[in-house]
Each structure stands twice: as structure tokens, then as C-alpha cells.
Amino acid sequence: MKTIQIKAPYLIFLGSESRQTYAKTGMGLVQWRRELCAGQLSLSETAIDLGLEPLSLQQAVDAGIQSLVIGTAFVGGGMPTQWIDILVEATSLGLDIVAGVHQRLNDIPELKRAAEKAGTELIDVRVPPEELPVGTGKKRTGKRLLMVGTDCAVGKKYTALALEKAMKAAGMNVDFRASGQTGIMIAGQGIPIDAVISDFLSGAAELLSPDNTDDHWDIIEGQGSIFHPGYSAVSLGLLMGSQPDAFIVCHEAGRKHISGWNDFALPAIKDVIERTVLLGKQTNPAIECIGVSINTSSLSPVERDDYLSQLSQRLKLPCFDPLRDGIQAVIKILTNN
Amino acid sequence: MKTIQIKAPYLIFLGSESRQTYAKTGMGLVQWRRELCAGQLSLSETAIDLGLEPLSLQQAVDAGIQSLVIGTAFVGGGMPTQWIDILVEATSLGLDIVAGVHQRLNDIPELKRAAEKAGTELIDVRVPPEELPVGTGKKRTGKRLLMVGTDCAVGKKYTALALEKAMKAAGMNVDFRASGQTGIMIAGQGIPIDAVISDFLSGAAELLSPDNTDDHWDIIEGQGSIFHPGYSAVSLGLLMGSQPDAFIVCHEAGRKHISGWNDFALPAIKDVIERTVLLGKQTNPAIECIGVSINTSSLSPVERDDYLSQLSQRLKLPCFDPLRDGIQAVIKILTNN
Numbered sequence: 001m002k003t004i005q006i007k008a009p010y011l012i013f014l015g016s017e018s019r020q021t022y023a024k025t026g027m028g029l030v031q032w033r034r035e036l037c038a039g040q041l042s043l044s045e046t047a048i049d050l051g052l053e054p055l056s057l058q059q060a061v062d063a064g065i066q067s068l069v070i071g072t073a074f075v076g077g078g079m080p081t082q083w084i085d086i087l088v089e090a091t092s093l094g095l096d097i098v099a100g101v102h103q104r105l106n107d108i109p110e111l112k113r114a115a116e117k118a119g120t121e122l123i124d125v126r127v128p129p130e131e132l133p134v135g136t137g138k139k140r141t142g143k144r145l146l147m148v149g150t151d152c153a154v155g156k157k158y159t160a161l162a163l164e165k166a167m168k169a170a171g172m173n174v175d176f177r178a179s180g181q182t183g184i185m186i187a188g189q190g191i192p193i194d195a196v197i198s199d200f201l202s203g204a205a206e207l208l209s210p211d212n213t214d215d216h217w218d219i220i221e222g223q224g225s226i227f228h229p230g231y232s233a234v235s236l237g238l239l240m241g242s243q244p245d246a247f248i249v250c251h252e253a254g255r256k257h258i259s260g261w262n263d264f265a266l267p268a269i270k271d272v273i274e275r276t277v278l279l280g281k282q283t284n285p286a287i288e289c290i291g292v293s294i295n296t297s298s299l300s301p302v303e304r305d306d307y308l309s310q311l312s313q314r315l316k317l318p319c320f321d322p323l324r325d326g327i328q329a330v331i332k333i334l335t336n337n
Numbered sequence: 338m339k340t341i342q343i344k345a346p347y348l349i350f351l352g353s354e355s356r357q358t359y360a361k362t363g364m365g366l367v368q369w370r371r372e373l374c375a376g377q378l379s380l381s382e383t384a385i386d387l388g389l390e391p392l393s394l395q396q397a398v399d400a401g402i403q404s405l406v407i408g409t410a411f412v413g414g415g416m417p418t419q420w421i422d423i424l425v426e427a428t429s430l431g432l433d434i435v436a437g438v439h440q441r442l443n444d445i446p447e448l449k450r451a452a453e454k455a456g457t458e459l460i461d462v463r464v465p466p467e468e469l470p471v472g473t474g475k476k477r478t479g480k481r482l483l484m485v486g487t488d489c490a491v492g493k494k495y496t497a498l499a500l501e502k503a504m505k506a507a508g509m510n511v512d513f514r515a516s517g518q519t520g521i522m523i524a525g526q527g528i529p530i531d532a533v534i535s536d537f538l539s540g541a542a543e544l545l546s547p548d549n550t551d552d553h554w555d556i557i558e559g560q561g562s563i564f565h566p567g568y569s570a571v572s573l574g575l576l577m578g579s580q581p582d583a584f585i586v587c588h589e590a591g592r593k594h595i596s597g598w599n600d601f602a603l604p605a606i607k608d609v610i611e612r613t614v615l616l617g618k619q620t621n622p623a624i625e626c627i628g629v630s631i632n633t634s635s636l637s638p639v640e641r642d643d644y645l646s647q648l649s650q651r652l653k654l655p656c657f658d659p660l661r662d663g664i665q666a667v668i669k670i671l672t673n674n
Contacts, residue, residue, distance in 0.1 A: 137566025137598055194536040201535050201570040229474025229620055233538040233574030240569050261474055264619075275615075282601075283566055 001131050001207060006098050006123060006188040007066035009038035011055060011090075015083060016044035017072040023048045025100065025185055026071025032161050032186045038065050043082060048072075057086070061093045067123075069185060070099040079103050088114045091122070100125040100181035125184040128196045128204065135202030135241050137283050142212030145290075145334075146244035147222035148276050150251045150266050151258050152231065155322070156222040157183050159250050159293040162322040163330060164219045170331050177208050177220045179238060193223050194234045201234070205241025217334070220244065226275055227267040228258060236279060243284040247276055248330065252295040253307055270315065291330045292319040338468050338544060343435050343460060343525040344403035346375035348392060348427075352420060353381035354409040360385045362437065362522055363408025369498050369523045375402050380419060385409075394423070398430045404460075406522060407436040416440050425451045428459070437462040437518035462521040465533045465541065472539030472578050474620050479549030482627075482671075483581035484559035485613050487588045487603050488595050489568065492659070493559040494520050496587050496630040499659040500667060501556045507668050514545050514557045516575060530560050531571045538571070542578025554671070557581065563612055564604040565595060573616060580621040584613055585667065589632040590644055607652065628667045629656040 012026045020027065030037050030050045039055035042048070050071070055063065068090045074080060079101065087097050087105075091114045099105055105122035106112050115122050145163070147156035157180065164176040176183070178190030196204045209218040220242050224231030249272050258264040267275075273289045280287040292315060296304040304321070312319040318329035349363045357364065367374055367387045376392035379385070387408070392400065405427045411417060416438065424434050424442075428451045436442055442459035443449050452459050482500070484493035494517065501513040513520070515527030533541045546555040557579050561568030586609050595601040604612075610626045617624040629652060633641040641658070649656040655666035 135567040137601060194534075196535050197531075198533050198535050198538050198571045198574060199531040199568065202567055227619055229577060230472040230539055231536065232577050232616075232619070233570040234535045236573045237535060237570030240566060264474060278612075278615075279569075282564055282569070 001133055002129060003189050003191050003207060004123060004125060004129060004184055006069070006185070007096055008036040008188055009065050010036055010067050010069045010098075011060040011065045011095070012037055012040045012050060012052060012071040013068050013086065014040060014042040014047045014050070014072050015074065015080070016042065016047050018044075018046045018048060020048065023072040025069075025182055026050055028182055028186055029069065029071060032165070033188070036188065038063055041068075041086075043086075057090050057093055057095070061095065065095065067096040067098050070097070070101060073101060079108065084108060084111060087111050091115045091120045092118050094118060094120060096121040096123060098123045098125065098185065100185060125181040126192055126195055128191050132196060132200035133203035133207065134200060135206055137240070139243065139284075140206070140209070140211045141214060142216040142218065144209050144218045144220060144242055144244045144246075146220045146239065146242045146247045147250050148235070148239070148247050148272060149222055149225045150249065150269060150272055151225050151228065151255060153259065154250045154252045154255070155293055155295045156250045159248060159322050159327070160219045160221045161186065162327050166327045166331050167217065167219070167334065170335065172217060172334070173213065173215050174217045174219060177218045179205075179208060179221045179223050183221045193238050194231070198233065198237070201237025202241035205238045209242060222250065225258070225267065225272070226279065227264075227272065229261055229264055239276065239280050240283050244280060244287055245284060246288055246290045247280070248291045248293050249273060249276075249289060250293045252298070254298040269311070273315070289317060290333050291317055294319060294321050296321040296324065338470055339466060340526050340528050340544060341460060341462060341466060341521055343406075343522070344433055345373040345525055346402050347373055347404050347406045348397040348402045348432070349374055349377045349387060349389060349408040350405050350423070351377060351379040351384045351387070351409050352411065352417070353379065353384050355381070355383045355385060357385065360409040362406075362519055363387055365519055365523055366406065366408060369502070370525070373525065375400055378405075380423075394427050394430055394432070398432065402432065404433040404435050407434070407438060410438060416445065421445055421448060424448050428452045428457045429455050431455060431457060433458040433460060435460045435462065435522065437522060462518040463529055463532055465528050469533060469537035470540040470544065471537060472543055474577070476580065476621075477543070477546070477548045478551060479553040479555065481546050481555045481557060481579055481581045481583075483557045483576065483579045483584045484587050485572070485576070485584050485609060486559055486562045487586065487606060487609055488562050488565065488592060490596065491587045491589045491592070492630055492632045493587045496585060496659050496664070497556045497558045498523065499664050503664045503668050504554065504556070504671065507672065509554060509671070510550065510552050511554045511556060514555045516542075516545060516558045516560050520558045530575050531568070535570065535574075538574025539578035542575045546579060559587070562595070562604065562609070563616065564601075564609065566598055566601055576613065576617050577620050581617060581624055582621060583625055583627045584617070585628045585630050586610060586613075586626060587630045589635070591635040606648070610652070626654060627670050628654055631656060631658050633658040633661065
């Protein structure tokens with residue numbers, strides 16, 4: 001049993017996309033894993049430039065690139081024919097194809113045939129591995145830090161990646177563990193936890209952060225919120241299986257309701273901390289909250305300083321916006337541990 | 338979007354099975370839904386007799402039977418060839434085939450072909466419906482009573498079915514809602530909650546107990562335990578989506594550890610009550626525990642009386658063994674509500 005595994009280095013495919021919001025995957029890869037991105041391929045001169053070397057498919061193969069990663073989305077319907085032609089050629093040349101788009105790669109017959117013939121892989125990061133275990137609850141070696149949220153889309157992935165980067169810079173032994181599709185592309189491995197069959201949820205989370213050395217930290221990307229009327233089970237399965245020693249609550253300043261579920265007030269950060277400790281204790285009695293990561297983009301600089309210092313005083317925890325303040329407050333706690 | 342739906346009446350197929358423990362499904366059907374079981378078909382004179390009229394496939398069709406239900410298990414490997422021949426003939430005669438066995442019906446090519454030709458359905462009660470919604474958390478009309486457990490296999494299904502029967506006998510408007518495979522066969526509908534993709538867990542639970550009249554009770558079969566290191570997410574998703582007004586804790590007297598997870602002590606009934614209320618409040622603030630159902634088969638009659646009366650005093654709730662005491666204590670509470 002294993003997680004999704006993507007072979008580096010990558011050729012990032014951008015289609016003809018000129019809008020940044022549609023090329024988030026490609027931009028995230030360059031932001032967080034520049035060293036794995038060996039080239040870019042686009043179909044138009046007006047397409048986004050990620051600042052990578054433009055390579056043809058043959059040049060990519062000659063340069064030792066292993067995977068073509070689709071770094072952008074396509075809107076509506078099926079995948080454009082022009083894309084399919086490129087992917088078929090890429091896989092015939094020996095590249096794996098990696099995507100997290102709506103249409104599954106294996107559902108495109110000509111691409112599937114070409115990959116079977118070439119012996120390459122079509123890796124759909126929305127599809128979990130086939131054989132997953134049931135959670136055992138058994139303690140694993142090494143240390144784990146989980147992001148938990150007051151809601152979806154509050155900066156869990158960003159905080160985890162920023163932490164991994166800062167911890168590496170501080171000389172710590174650390175890995176980012178991806179539980180969602182964009183994270184998996186960035187990490188080059190992982191499991192899309194929300195697509196796992198319920199019975200295997202905590203087992204998948206256990207597989208995601210396996211035994212490790214005593215000084216090693218897994219920084220685990222969180223999903224949803226344990227208060228979420230739609231996704232709480234995903235969050236609980238991830239919490240149970242991750243057995244985190246520590247967690248960071250992620251929140252967006254000013255958000256009042258669960259996004260898209262407007263009958264539900266956003267839970268208070270204090271309540272998220274208490275409930276995470278209560279539920280997490282079942283598989284790790286030592287679980288504790290070590291900080292609060294806030295997206296303060298809706299606040300003015302003055303409001304922001306007031307908000308963070310008041311929150312920090314009230315919770316007696318480091319409260320920070322990783323985009324603006326960096327993440328040194330957490331590094332300090334982790335290195336003192 | 339809909340739950341699994343099985344057409345009655347049924348012909349129960351028993352193969353050559355002579356051991357009761359392997360024919361639990363057939364026996365459960367006769368115990369709880371005798372009125373839907375119109376005949377039995379076995380392959381041997383020594384097979385279990387459910388007390389139904391023995392019918393050939395043609396006689397079953399002539400009698401208006403709609404579905405052949407596999408009422409027994411087969412051990413190891415694939416389905417016996419003799420069974421497959423019978424199922425192909427049955428489906429060619431126009432019967433739906435219903436099973437919860439390890440091998441999926443749709444994975445047997447000759448059976449799949451025969452069903453497609455005849456326009457009949459192959460219903461595998463281990464496979465959830467294809468299109469399931471995300472949970473909305475929106476309040477539904479009608480009332481709901483959920484079974485929750487200290488563990489797996491502690492009598493949740495039995496308690497729910499006994500309650501449905503007693504409530505019907507008391508003239509109440511009630512439906513058993515099945516969340517597991519045997520329950521689905523008995524109810525003739527339902528969703529195997531533990532096989533649902535995590536993102537849709539609470540949505541599936543919402544679908545399972547839809548809007549109803551104000552006087553109507555859904556008695557919802559529970560799954561797992563919110564303290565279970567493997568299956569807690571399943572239990573939470575079911576709790577969130579069920580939005581129960583009331584719940585009954587099911588427990589087996591004498592069980593000390595989570596079965597198969599021996600590092601984990603069984604949670605105290607009191608703790609299961611408190612945590613179910615805490616978590617269930619998110620989608621139904623009025624949630625309350627109305628009783629405790631105990632499997633007392635491991636106790637002597639004297640021990641049993643002591644156990645139940647002490648538990649009842651301590652928890653200030655009706656505590657009963659539905660198999661021995663019946664379920665009138667709960668009926669009384671529900672009719673006074």
C-alpha cells in the first residue's frame with residue numbers, strides 16, 4: 001500500500017492559459033518546488049510565463065524530465081483535442097502525465113491506450129490509491145504537526161508549506177504531507193483524503209505520515225473543519241489517523257459563516273482548539289495547539305496588528321499571518337521542544 | 338439522487354448452505370420482513386429451511402416475485418458456477434438479483450450480459466448509489482432517532498429493527514433507515530454508509546432520512562463508534578447528516594476493549610452520550626439521549642438485573658436488553674414526546 005507518487009523533474013504544461021487564477025497549480029509548483037520544475041510548455045505566445053525554460057516534448061525527454069504536469073485548468077466540457085494530442089505524444093515519448101483536472105486521464109481512450117503501450121503512468125491526483133488500509137490507531141515513530149481549520153480555504157496548505165520551508169531553512173528534518181490535489185502535485189506524493197472511501201479514511205491518513213526518525217516532523221495539510229456540516233467527517237478521519245503531536249488552527253480574519261453554508265456561524269478559534277484536543281486525544285493523548293495562522297488580507301495594517309495581538313493575548317498562543325509575519329514564532333516553539 | 342431500492346416480494350436463495358451463521362441475511366429477512374418473503378430456493382435437501390414456500394425460478398416469476406435475494410454467504414474465492422447459472426437464469430426470467438456477497442454481481446461477465454439483455458437490475462448492497470450530494474446541514478421535517486454505539490457489532494441494527502416493530506405495533510408512523518448491507522436487504526432500501534466517498538458522507542446520511550411529516554420517525558441504523566480509531570469518521574458523518582432529535586446508545590455488557598483494536602479501551606457509555614450530544618448539536622441543537630440498549634447475553638439473570646438497574650440509576654435513563662426486556666420503555670418516552 002502506498003500513496004500517490006509523482007516522478008520529478010517536471011515539465012509544466014500551460015495550454016493557452018493567460019489568466020493567473022487558472023494556472024494556480026503551475027504557479028504553486030514554481031513557488032514551492034522550483035527545483036523540481038525543469039521546463040514549461042505552452043500552446044500560445046500569450047500564455048502565462050512561469051519563468052521556466054520553454055521546452056518541446058522531445059527537449060524535455062532529452063533533459064531527463066520524467067513527468068508532464070498539467071499546471072492549469074480547462075473550463076467546461078471535455079479536455080481540448082489539442083491538449084489530448086500533446087498528452088498522447090508526451091506519454092508515447094515516455095513521460096508520465098499528471099493532472100488534477102475534472103476529466104480523468106484514464107477516461108480518455110486514446111491517452112489510455114498510448115500510456116499502456118508506452119508503459120507510462122497516468123496519474124490523476126483526484127483519485128486515491130486503490131488499496132488502502134483501515135486505521136489501526138497504533139502509535140507511529142516521529143513527530144506530526146497537523147493544520148486544522150475553522151473552515152475550508154483558510155490557508156491550511158499555505159501555512160503548512162511555509163512551515164516546511166522555514167523548518168528546512170532552520171536545519172530541521174521535515175516533510176510536507178499533502179492531503180489534497182494541489183498539495184499532492186507540489187509534494188510529488190500524497191492522498192486526496194476527501195476522495196477516500198469512508199471506511200479507509202483514518203487508514204489513509206496513517207499511510208500519509210508513516211513511521212519516521214525521532215527528530216522528524218511531518219507537516220500535514222489539513223482538510224475542511226470538524227465543525228463543517230458537509231465535511232466534518234473528512235476532518236475527523238484525518239485527525240484520528242494523523243495522530244498529531246501538535247496542531248495549528250488556520251482561520252481567515254473577518255469570515256463570519258462557513259463559506260457556502262450560510263446558516264452556520266464560523267466556529268470560534270477557541271472552540272476549534274478545544275474540540276481538536278478532545279477528539280485528537282483518542283489517538284494521541286499529548287496533542288496540543290501551538291499556534292494560530294490567520295489570513296489577514298481583509299484588514300488594514302493597524303487593524304491587523306490589533307487583531308493579532310488581542311487574539312494572541314486571549315489564546316496565549318502565537319498568532320500570525322504567515323504571508324506577512326513569517327512563521328518564526330512556531331519555529332521557536334518547535335525547536336524548544 | 339436516490340438510495341438503493343429493492344423490489345419486493347423476494348425469492349430467498351440459499352445455495353446448499355446448512356449452517357445458520359452463514360445464512361444470517363436470509364434469516365434476518367424472514368425475522369423482520371416475513372411479509373416480503375414469498376418463497377425460498379435452495380440447491381440441496383440439507384440446506385437451511387426458512388419456512389418459506391419452496392419455489393422454482395419459473396414458479397417465483399409466475400407468483401409475481403420481483404427479486405432473487407442471495408440470503409447466504411459463500412466461502413473463499415469466486416461465486417460457485419452453479420450459483421452463477423441460477424442467477425443468469427433468474428435474471429433472464431426478469432428477476433432483479435440482490436446480493437451483499439464479496440464478489441460484485443457486475444463483475445461476473447455472463448451475469449452482467451444477461452441482466453443487460455433482460456433489462457433487470459443487479460443490486461449490490463455493498464455499492465452506494467453513484468450520485469450522492471454533499472451535506473447541506475439544512476434542517477429537515479419529521480423526527481429522527483439514531484442508534485450510536487460504544488463499538489461495532491453491539492446491537493445497533495437489532496435495536497433499531499425492534500424499535501421500528503414496537504413503534505408500528507403502537508400505531509406510530511415510523512421507518513427503519515438502513516446504513517449497512519444487511520439492514521439494506523431487510524429495509525429494501527438504504528445506503529451502505531461506510532462505502533461512501535468521504536466528501537459525501539453526511540450528504541448520504543441526509544438522503545437516507547429525507548423530509549417527512551411532523552409525526553413521522555426515522556429509526557436510523559448506526560455504524561461504528563465516534564471513539565473508534567478506524568471508523569470514527571463514518572460515525573460522525575452519519576451523526577452530522579442524520580440530525581437526530583434523539584439517540585440510543587448500544588453496548589455489549591462485559592466488552593472491555595474496542596473489538597479488534599485491543600489497545601483501545603471501550604469508551605464509557607456516559608462519555609459516548611456526552612460526545613454524541615456535543616458533536617450532534619452542530620446540526621440539531623435539540624439532540625438528546627433517550628435510552629441505552631444493552632446486549633446482556635454474557636450475564637446471568639441476576640447479574641443482568643443488577644447491571645441494568647445500576648446503569649439506569651447512574652445514567653437516569655431507561656436501560657434495557659431489547660431481546661429480553663422488549664423496548665416499551667423507549668416507546669413510552671417517544672409517545673410522551
